[in-house]
Amino acid sequence: MSKISKTPDNKPVVFWFSDPVMPDETVMLSGADFAADSIVEMAIADKEDQLDWVSLAPIQVSEVCMKAVVPSDWQAGIYACRVRTGKVASSTVFLNAPDVWWKQGEGGVDATFAGDWLRIFGKCLDIDGGARVRLAGDGPEIEVLERGGFALRVQLPADLQAGEYGVEIHNGTGGDGGWKSAGSLTVRAAQPDNRPIISILEHGADPTGMKDCTLAIVQAIERAHGLRGGGIVFVPRGRYRIDGILRSGTWIDSPLILPENVSLRGEGANLSSLWWPSRASGPLPTLIECRRRCEIEDLAIYAQGPLNIIITGDSEVTLRRLIIRANPFYMANGITGRHARTALPGGENARARGGGSMISLWGENNRVLDCDLLGPSNAFDIRTGRGTIVAGNVIRGTGGHMLNFCSEMIYESNTFEGSPFAGGNNIALHFGGFISRHIYYAHNTTRHLYGGDHECLTFDGHGGIFFGRVADVTGDSFMPVEIDPGRPYQGTGKNFAGMAVYIIDGRGVGQYRFARERKPDGKLILDRPWDVLPDSSSLIAVGGFNGRHIVLGNTGQDVGTLVQLYPANCECFVVGNRGIRANNINCLSSSGTFLHVKDWSQLSRMEVSWRNQMLDNEVLAGNAWGGGKPAVISGQNFGNAEAYAPETVARAFRHATGFDADPDSDAVPEST
Structure with missing residues (x-):
């Protein structure tokens, strides 16, 4: 990675952390301005306004990432966490606090009917069976029918008046301060079907x-x-x-x-x-x-x-x-x-x-x-999909599903029996779509995939619309700058609005935002400010986003890859999945084309694989046949002919283009 400028007071910044994390498990913190002498401080957040901080020596530290182990004698719960360097400390973040990504009911996203069901999805929603849900203010608690760390099902009272309500959630830890907002909910009166x-x-x-x-x-x-x-x-x-x-x-x-x-x-x-x-x-x-x-x-x-x-x-x-x-x-x-x-x-x-x-x-x-x-052919081609539910189906054929640029939907408890010619299933950005997020993909079973790539679940479709530098940076805006104005980047689209913006190297690396609009002068306005501002050292990629999906409790038997997160992918949970005669579980980044000629100045794009967590997956029999790697869990960079660590690819690109302020520090890597 290139040399990165620091804040004047060297105050560390944490903008992402891995959770859920339990006692004697490792937490990863991503941010900026970490130092060799930085430490991690943690406290059990069970009492409001009272935190007894414990200093933890990191087990690994770099300028942008730290890892530490939660004390083994602590109880599971919400932990306050910060990074300290000398006398300055980062802002406090709260590990294991409930984080609601979306809600879905019989009326769609954020909507249901009185007396009907509501599903709540996210992370850290339940710890040890203690999840509770209530209507905000003085509203009643709502009966929780099904509990899990990533999904809850609740039943609304039949006599609840139609209207707009705030929803709050508690995962059973953190005391009175453990209640967190789950956003708003529209409740409609149930209507009988009296059609003739x-x-x-x-x-x-x-x-x-x-x-x-x-x-x-x-x-x-x-x-x-x-x-x-x-x-x-x-x-x-x-x-x-x-x-x-x-x-x-x-x-x-x-x-x-x-x-x-x-x-x-x-x-x-x-x-x-x-x-x-x-x-x-x-x-x-x-x-x-x-x-x-x-x-x-x-x-x-x-x-x-x-x-x-x-x-x-x-x-x-x-x-x-x-x-x-x-x-x-x-x-x-x-x-x-x-x-x-x-x-x-x-x-x-x-x-x-x-x-x-x-x-x-x-x-x-x-x-x-x-x-x-x-x-x-495929059983399903679902596009957009917001508020959609596909559940309890049995499929026989040569393909399972294509979920194309879908968001906020449920795909669960389906069985795909496959055939000697069957391909696989994907969550994709095909047909002009660039954004897919918030799919609850759970408890599905797939058997007998032997045709094509025979992937039990893969992400598909990728491409970018910009790769370059930044100028005129403010908290929530910047001007994209071509690396070589004489050879503008040729992407797969030109409409920046709604696209994901990634800082892939330099100052602020590891952050992403979404472009809200592009001004007539070309300046991009973001959906929210950066935690760490990019600068002249930063490399920016703008393109698709396929992430924040929950892939939970699925089974693949006699298949190829069990789960493959194809670029660009971010913040997915791959949890409790089982492979029987399956290949690997992996997540891939992409460094575009031209790698086979080692002409790094021709690098066409950079697509990330960030913040994914693979937890408690099992490979019961990994000796799949017909090609593919044996059962492993891996992350790698995907290029035309050779694989490089994504960070190394960015460094080599700087060296080839003369973009780096210190080019002698970055040698072109040998292929791996």
């Missing part, structure tokens, strides 16, 4: 599967759509064939469209089914297109022949207790000889036979619950 029910039999649908029922189903849907507040289209027991023919000789190349506030409801997925036979004219773009506030529940959907997406939806769509059997290879005769290309995914006609994901949803507050899914 319209049976498709009233419009002549044939329950035997022998006749086309398209017209009858469309008429029932249009009738429900014409009612104030919508309606429920009821599909009684039977099999209903949908050919897409509304009149003799006329094909309607259109999906079945559910308008707003219209639902499809069967008697049960084993009793009521919709059947799309193979279409000679080719696949529809989707079979069912849901507009806002639609439901499909207690139905089976059978489809064969060339297929694309089965169900699409746009916000507040609920899919519950469905069976989907979408098989473009139905009754294919084996996988050898003349049938191999059409029967196997990846064959010449496989893409034409099975196109998009089974379920593609975008927007907010969608639900996919307790469904049984089989198809030729």
Whole structure:
């Protein structure tokens, strides 16, 4: 790392720390202006306004990072912590204090109904089963149904008045001062569903599967759509064939469209089914297109022949207790000889036979619950996803999910059975998305991934829009400066607003913020001030953010990488996951391209892997086959051909460009 300027009084600064941390465990502190003679001071924060500080010699110290061990004879709880150098000390931080990242209820993010559930996500939310939740002020305590360090489930009183409430949380330690704000909550009055029910039999649908029922189903849907507040289209027991023919000789190349506030409801997925036979004219773009506030529940959907997406939806769509059997290879005769290309995914006609994901949803507050899914491609393509829940589903096919630029959502208790051709699952920044954060990814099981990269869970998609220096720095703004004005940085986008801004080297290294706006003169305004201001020694990267996810209690069996945090990734918890015949758990940074020619002046980007914590994961059998490293937990830099420590890459870049004030101190590293 290059030489970094200090504050005039050399006062140390702590801007991040690792927790939860228990007695006899190591805490990591990141910041600035630490020195060889710095010490860590800690105190048990169980009494307000009374802290008995204990001095701890660090077990490791650098200018920007310190580590110390919590005394083994302390009780688990909230600890006050600071760094002291001589007579000056950093501001106090509180380890293990409850830190709420987001809340999610039946009404979406920060919203639920009286008498309904609310989930609270973050870190250090419960210690030894003592978590408590209350409404702010003189409000009542709320019943906690499920406790955990990273997630709580509470039940609101049925007689709670609709309105806006503050929420507070206590993790069972820290005394009266241990209550922390969990933000605001909108409580709505529960509304009964009094929409009328319209049976498709009233419009002549044939329950035997022998006749086309398209017209009858469309008429029932249009009738429900014409009612104030919508309606429920009821599909009684039977099999209903949908050919897409509304009149003799006329094909309607259109999906079945559910308008707003219209639902499809069967008697049960084993009793009521919709059947799309193979279409000679080719696949529809989707079979069912849901507009806002639609439901499909207690139905089976059978489809064969060339297929694309089965169900699409746009916000507040609920899919519950469905069976989907979408098989473009139905009754294919084996996988050898003349049938191999059409029967196997990846064959010449496989893409034409099975196109998009089974379920593609975008927007907010969608639900996919307790469904049984089989198809030729991914089960889910979820985009944006705010307030969405995907839970309790069983998936069989060649792919699990793509969660694209999603934030504040739940993906839990799903089972992906895989196949000999199955790839994996990802949390991604594809299709133009640059930000993904706050996904609760918990208690999922994935088995039998042998195709493609066969990753049980990976982050995907990356890229930057700026890499360079800073000028005209204030607390929450700066001017980006090209390293070589004659060769401006060619990034993957130009709109800085909303992007993550990382200080990857020099003064303030290890911090990130988000760009709120870019002024006409090019100056960036940040969402909040820096703890440590960057200066002329600093290198800045602006780009995507995939972080603050909770990956908890998942199992991968006969898979490749169990969990891979692909760049850029920050502040993720990977906790209590189990691998059985799996490869490694890793987190990757990226130093861009051109490493193979060792022309460091051509370094195209720097994407970080920061502040991730991997706790209590188990690899029960690590002897996976078919390539990949054996079971290890690792962090590394990901380049085109060679790997370097991220800090070393930044140093070599400075040396090659003449940017460093002391270039002789930074030699180009040998490859590792």
